[in-house]
Amino acid sequence: MREVLARVGDKWSILIVMNLSDGPLRFSELQRTIDGISQRMLTLTLRGLERDGFVSRTVYPTNPPKVEYALTPLGDSLRCPVNALGDWVQKNLAAIEESRRAFDGEKVAAAE
Amino acid sequence: MREVLARVGDKWSILIVMNLSDGPLRFSELQRTIDGISQRMLTLTLRGLERDGFVSRTVYPTNPPKVEYALTPLGDSLRCPVNALGDWVQKNLAAIEESRRAFDGEKVAAAE
């Protein structure tokens, strides 16, 4: 359970799932789309998602090689609760940031 | 946005919010309930949740000291999307674990 939450809660995992929701993408397309992810992390995260059955990996034995990643039905079903969480964050982001400012402000005041 | 997801997606944060959903708890009660969390991580995570406005911290100046942690309305509203995610994991846990076994099995087979 914790392991699964670790996968799901992972920053890159979520971004990859989001980006695949519109259709399959190639390795390099993902890397270009996600912005900030290193090749290493993309590989590692994709392997993890594949292992958990969230994405499928299809190799086209052409030259140059071409590999497509797509959401499985399981991965697709994950989008729903994840989107709910994303929506919640967007709705409450302002409140959270204000709370942070207030909290940090107190600390400064207390330090003086 | 990523920072918030980091908070929310954090393993301990979720567990704490879950455990507080039935009512306020003291520091030591949380530590006993959560099982596996170190004092350090409990303190740190609670501070983070407090900073983000998800939990409130109430000190009773008794002897011995008593500190109660409770969900704020904001923290309480977070339970809804988080529970949705938790339910999803529970529902699909079997499928995920089987996928893992299959994946790991392939690797072993390929190595031989």
Added chain:
DNA sequence: CAGCATCCCAACCGATACTG
């Protein structure tokens, strides 16, 4: 009881270089 400070090891992750 609640919690801060310190030390210290392990895991993570980015950068780089190399292969089929």
Added chain:
DNA sequence: CAGTATCGGTTGGGATGCTG
């Protein structure tokens, strides 16, 4: 193009000891 391998800095987090 789509990776694997390796190195090194950074961070996470446990263990311990000390305070109000």
